[in-house]
Amino acid sequence: MHPCSLTCGVLNIGNTVDERVYHLIKRIPVVFGQLADVIDVKACLINDISLSMPATAYSPIAGGYFPYPFFSHAALFKEQADKKLMKMDKHLDKVLVVTDKPLAGPDGRIYGQADVGGPYAVVTTHGLYDGFGRGNERLVLEACYLLGRTMGLPRCDDARCIMHPAEMLADIDARSAFCELCARVLRART
């Protein structure tokens, strides 16, 4: 069986593109490489210039940015990128927005949000870097969790699984790979 091919565009919003983003782009296909018989994930950078934050996203009460306005931004850039890619008979399947600004959910700060089963996700580097050198990998693990959610994977109870939701950094640090159950779910869906 040939693996299903999936291209993820990374859209950097709110900060300059730096080595964190390049590391992320390099690592996403490697993490999904564990599922290489099912899915072949490629990642590319959509923008190389700094983009401003969506004005409607900020909530002074929540002290952060709500994730959904980022999806409208992502849709706009996906459309533009797809027009260029169409000439090569390609398109973006997913757009992952990366920002360094705090994100807010209904119950407080969040590391990211996915459009479950849809094309968009947003992840923040805010709060992932605590000076112990794990920040880059945390960004990768959270991004892969969110991409898994866009692929329709449910949240997983296994704390070592990438699809285990994270409320704190220790939850992200506990993740190592997709568990066998999640791998089976993805195999059944593709």
Ligand SMILES: [Zn+2]
């Ligand atoms: Zn799992």
